[in-house]
Every structure is written in C-alpha cells, then in structure tokens.
Amino acid sequence: MIGKRWSGAIIWALSERPLRYADLKRAVPGLSDRLLSQRLRELEQAGLMKRTVEDGFPVRVSYGLTEKGEALKPSIQGLQEWASEWQEGQAG
Numbered sequence: 001m002i003g004k005r006w007s008g009a010i011i012w013a014l015s016e017r018p019l020r021y022a023d024l025k026r027a028v029p030g031l032s033d034r035l036l037s038q039r040l041r042e043l044e045q046a047g048l049m050k051r052t053v054e055d056g057f058p059v060r061v062s063y064g065l066t067e068k069g070e071a072l073k074p075s076i077q078g079l080q081e082w083a084s085e086w087q088e089g090q091a092g
Contacts, residue, residue, distance in 0.1 A: 001046045006031050006039050008076055011065065014049065015073050018064030048072065 002008055006028065013019060013027035025036060040063060043049035048069035054060040065073075 001042060001048065002072070002075075004039070004042070006035060007043065008079065010036070010039055010043065011048065011069060011072055012076050012080060014063060014065050014069070015076065018052065018062040020060065020062050024063060043069070 002011070009028045009031070010024065013024055019027065021036075024040075025031065025033070028036070031039075040049065040051070044051055047066055050064055050066050052062050052064065054062070
C-alpha cells in the first residue's frame with residue numbers, strides 16, 4: 001500500500017492532524033480528485049486511515065490516521081529526510 005503512488009504523501013499530510021478533503025487536496029499538490037478518493041478508500045480499507053463524518057449542514061468529513069497509520073510516521077519521516085538529503089543537485 002505504501003509503495004502505491006501518492007499513498008506516502010497522503011499519510012505524510014495526515015501525520016500532523018486530521019484534514020478535510022479540500023485541505024488534503026491542497027497538502028498534496030498534483031493529485032487528482034479521482035486518485036485522491038481512490039487512495040483514501042484504499043488507506044481506509046487497509047486500516048491506516050479513518051473517515052469521520054460530522055453531523056450538521058453541510059456535513060463535514062475529515063480524514064485522520066488510525067493507530068496503525070500513526071505507527072508508519074517514523075518510516076515516512078525517514079523517507080522524507082532521505083529524499084531531502086538526496087534531491088537532485090544537493091548530494092552526490
């Protein structure tokens with residue numbers, strides 16, 4: 001699941017706090033609506049992310065990491081640090 005395109009970026013975006021769909025879309029630029037919706041469903045099915053619906057008008061939906069998803073944060077952070085260090089033009 002983590003190896004799928006955009007999954008790591010979505011988990012990284014949710015690592016600070018739960019986000020609503022529009023906020024998540026802004027946090028992961030370049031990700032289409034269709035693919036974001038698909039990845040959110042897959043992450044939820046994998047037990048890494050939970051969808052919370054708040055009653056009211058309009059209905060508000062937020063997405064946050066489960067305990068299982070939270071356990072991935074150190075790994076995702078390590079990948080982020082590695083990518084920053086080895087970005088083209090910075091190292092090597």
